Amino acid sequence: MYPDNFRYTKEHEWVLADGDAGTIGITDHAQQELGDIVYVDLPKVGTRIEAGKSLGSVESVKAVSDIYAPVNGEITEINESLADAPEKLNTDPHGAAWLVKIRLSNPEEIQHLMSAADYLSYVGAEK
Amino acid sequence: MPAPPALRYTPLHSVHRSLGARMVDFGGWDMPVQYSGIIDEHKAVRNAVGMFDVSHMGEIEIRGREAAKLTDTVTTNAVHKLKLGQAHYSGLLYEHGGFVDDILVHKVADDHYFLCVNASNQDKDFEHIVAQNHFDAIVENTGERYAQIAIQGPKARATLQKLTPVDLSGIQYYWFADGEVSGTPARIAHTGYTGEDGFEIYVPPADAERMWKLVMDAGAEFGIKPCGLGARNTLRLEAKMALYGHEIDASISPLEADLEWIVKLDKGEFVGRDALLKQKQNGLRRRLIGFEMRGRGIGRDGYEVFLNGAAAGWVTSGGPAPTLNKNIGLCYLPAQQSVPGTSIQIMIRNQPVDAVTVETPFYKRAK
Numbered sequence: 001m002y003p004d005n006f007r008y009t010k011e012h013e014w015v016l017a018d019g020d021a022g023t024i025g026i027t028d029h030a031q032q033e034l035g036d037i038v039y040v041d042l043p044k045v046g047t048r049i050e051a052g053k054s055l056g057s058v059e060s061v062k063a064v065s066d067i068y069a070p071v072n073g074e075i076t077e078i079n080e081s082l083a084d085a086p087e088k089l090n091t092d093p094h095g096a097a098w099l100v101k102i103r104l105s106n107p108e109e110i111q112h113l114m115s116a117a118d119y120l121s122y123v124g125a126e127k
Numbered sequence: 128m129p130a131p132p133a134l135r136y137t138p139l140h141s142v143h144r145s146l147g148a149r150m151v152d153f154g155g156w157d158m159p160v161q162y163s164g165i166i167d168e169h170k171a172v173r174n175a176v177g178m179f180d181v182s183h184m185g186e187i188e189i190r191g192r193e194a195a196k197l198t199d200t201v202t203t204n205a206v207h208k209l210k211l212g213q214a215h216y217s218g219l220l221y222e223h224g225g226f227v228d229d230i231l232v233h234k235v236a237d238d239h240y241f242l243c244v245n246a247s248n249q250d251k252d253f254e255h256i257v258a259q260n261h262f263d264a265i266v267e268n269t270g271e272r273y274a275q276i277a278i279q280g281p282k283a284r285a286t287l288q289k290l291t292p293v294d295l296s297g298i299q300y301y302w303f304a305d306g307e308v309s310g311t312p313a314r315i316a317h318t319g320y321t322g323e324d325g326f327e328i329y330v331p332p333a334d335a336e337r338m339w340k341l342v343m344d345a346g347a348e349f350g351i352k353p354c355g356l357g358a359r360n361t362l363r364l365e366a367k368m369a370l371y372g373h374e375i376d377a378s379i380s381p382l383e384a385d386l387e388w389i390v391k392l393d394k395g396e397f398v399g400r401d402a403l404l405k406q407k408q409n410g411l412r413r414r415l416i417g418f419e420m421r422g423r424g425i426g427r428d429g430y431e432v433f434l435n436g437a438a439a440g441w442v443t444s445g446g447p448a449p450t451l452n453k454n455i456g457l458c459y460l461p462a463q464q465s466v467p468g469t470s471i472q473i474m475i476r477n478q479p480v481d482a483v484t485v486e487t488p489f490y491k492r493a494k
Contacts, residue, residue, distance in 0.1 A: 035149075035357070036166045038447045039425055039454075041476070057476070059425055061165040061447055062357055083423075 001028060001120075003094060007070070007110045008119035014094065015070040017110050024070060025098040026058060026089065029123045034060040037089040042078045042100055049073055049102065051109065056099070058089065067099065071109040077101040137182035138274045138335035146353055154247030156183040159355040168358035169449040172321050176280035176346050177354035181320075181327070182335065185249030185270040187242040193262035198240045201259050201398055202232060203381060205391040209234040214301050214316060217389050219244075219252055220399030224380040224406060228252050229369055231318060233303055241314070243275070243327075245371045259398060274335035278342055279325030279362075281492075282349035287326050289345040291315065295326070309341050320359060322366025322490055364455065365448050365490035367417060373428060373443045374415055374457055382406050383459070385415045385487075413440065414465035417487035418473075420454035422480040426473035432458045433472040433479055439464070442473060448489055455489050456482075 006014040012030035016023045031037065039059040049055045049069035056067045078100050082088060088097040104110070114122060134157040143150065148159035159180065161168065171177045189198050199206040204217035213234055219227040228248040233241040244252045253268040260266055278287050284295050293306035293315055303316035314329040330338050343351060360370070369375050375384050382390065382403060390403060420426060425446060432440040445456025460471070467486045472479035 035161060036164050039423075041424070061361060061449075062160070064425075064427065 002116040004116045006094070006116060007113035008116065008122075009068065009070045009113055010122065011066075011068045012123075013068060013070050015110060015113065017104060017107055020104045020107050021076075022071065022073065022102045022104050022110075023098050024055075024067075024100050024102060026067065026093055027119070027123075028093050030058075030065075031090050031093045034058060034063070034065060036061050037086045040082045040086045040089065040099070042082070043075050045075050045077060047075045049075065058086075070113055071102075072105040073102040074105075075100050076103050135183070137180055138332040139180040139182060139276075139339055142336055142339055143180065143353075148353070148355060151356070153183065153356055154245075156246055158183060159353070161355040161357045162353045165355070165357035165361060166449045168352050168354040169361050171350065171352035172280045172323055172325075172354060172358065172362055173450050174281070175349045176278065176282035176286050176325075176351045177321075177358065178339070178342050178346065178351060179277040179279065179354050179359055180274075180335075180339070181277050181359075182274040182332070183246035184275050185244040185246055185252070185268070186273050186329070187244055187249070187253055187256065188267045188269050189240045189242070189256070189264055190267070191238055191262070191264035194238050194240050194264045197256070197260055197262045197264040197266070198232060198242075199394065199397060200262075201256050202230070203390045203397060203399065204232065205394045206232060206234075206240065207394070211236065212302050212304060214303055214318060215389075216301075218375075218381045218386065218399075219255060220381070220397075220402075221255075221377060222398060222402065224382075224399045224402030225377040226371065226375040226379060226381070226384075227255050227377070229371055229375055229386075231316075233314075233316065235305070248371060272331070273329045274332045274338070275327060275329050276335070276338055276342065277319060277321075277325060277327045278346070279319050279321040279323050279354075280349075281324060282346065282351075283323075283325040286342060286346040286349060286351060287315070287328070290341055300324075308338060311338065313338075320368055321362035322368070322488065323362070323492055360444075361446060361449055364444050364446065364457070365450055365488070367457065367488040370444060380406055383411055383414055411462040413459045414462040415443065415457055416460055416465040416467070416469075416484045417489060418456050418458055418471060418482045418484050419489075420456075420473070420480065420482045422482070424473070424475040424478075424480040425454045426456045426458070426475065426480070426482060431474040432460060433474060434460065434464055434469070439471075445473075450490050453489075457487075460484070
């Protein structure tokens with residue numbers, strides 16, 4: 001369910017990094033908690049993101065949720081396909097429905113995030 | 128610090144749990160917000176049939192020789208015009224014209240009126256009515272005597288008809304019949320809060336689980352789905368039905384809320400009438416109107432509305448309309464500008480996003 005090569009946050013984002021190139025998304029647990037996702041608001045390419053600060057939002061039928069940057073960096077690409085098909089976040093949050101690609105300011109930062117096993121026990125304990 | 132009061136459970140609570148519903152605290156009740164998903168449930172009601180546990184709703188009964196007089200005194204609609212077995216939507220107002228609650232009034236007998244009220248307003252409503260009871264009438268808070276199940280959608284009648292000898296096609300919209308559903312005494316009302324055809328049945332709490340299962344089985348061939356408060360909200364918004372705490376509250380009058388049709392100023396004295404007359408004479412300051420988003424984004428409850436660059440009102444309810452594939456909402460605007468076709472901006476996360484006011488209801492079922 002939760003890929004081993006991803007790192008996870010307490011706010012239910014994931015990040016996959018290869019050197020200073022990273023991809024950010026929300027976790028399967030997050031999409032389940034949100035329910036039907038109907039809108040995604042993402043920043044522009046070139047925007048600097050700061051770890052722990054909101055980089056955009058995901059909206060379900062009922063509510064708006066912030067997406068928090070797992071690490072520091074700069075947006076290099078956004079997933080344009082989500083504008084017309086936000087519901088993909090409900091079906092493939094760890095794959096085709098990634099949110100943004102970034103250049104990490106400091107690739108070491110992902111070491112502070114949770115492993116898949118840690119995240120799994122974290123969401124297990126939250127219930 | 129006293130412990131917070133425990134959440135209240137409806138008689139169907141364990142059914143919701145066993146179905147894996149996501150539960151939320153709704154006005155002090157632990158209620159299902161969704162089962163299979165809000166959009167899925169919404170579409171089941173528009174296209175086939177859905178079932179809702181609305182047992183949290185309150186009931187207040189007014190009996191006695193002057194029951195009609197008391198009911199007419201505390202509500203805005205014309206109680207004396209109701210026929211036996213007829214119901215109507217109405218308002219319970221304060222002297223200043225704001226809403227205590229919005230309610231349904233059913234005429235059970237000349238000396239018996241049955242009110243369905245909002246769950247979280249039940250005690251307040253009861254006290255308000257009792258305070259006006261200068262009549263030969265008895266007011267009872269009877270919420271615990273009833274479970275209420277709403278069966279809604281184009282296949283609602285076919286579903287429920289399998290379970291009752293009462294001829295449902297003989298019950299006009301906003302009429303009701305007292306009969307039986309599978310041997311259980313039930314008040315069967317042709318009412319609803321979805322904008323779709325359907326029924327709301329009031330049954331003894333002890334029979335609620337059996338009723339739920341019978342309706343699920345009866346509706347299986349149509350693809351019946353259990354539906355939560357999430358779908359109830361998107362359905363009622365498309366139909367532009369008011370929700371207490373959003374479109375209406377103690378600070379809003381029925382004239383402002385575009386509910387003049389439930390106010391019968393010519394029926395004689397009722398609580399709030401003088402304030403409404405004054406509002407009509409002086410003109411309304413603000414008025415409810417529907418809007419559709421034009422820019423990208425969803426205007427939601429509480430968001431500010433701008434008109435010509437200045438703050439002018441607020442969104443009362445807003446969100447996606449699953450039947451219409453649009454983002455819609457209701458908002459208050461100054462009365463003069465509260466007309467369809469006005470360009471407005473909704474402030475979404477500090478950014479103005481274009482929207483336009485529109486005619487309502489957003490969705491109207493084909494008859």
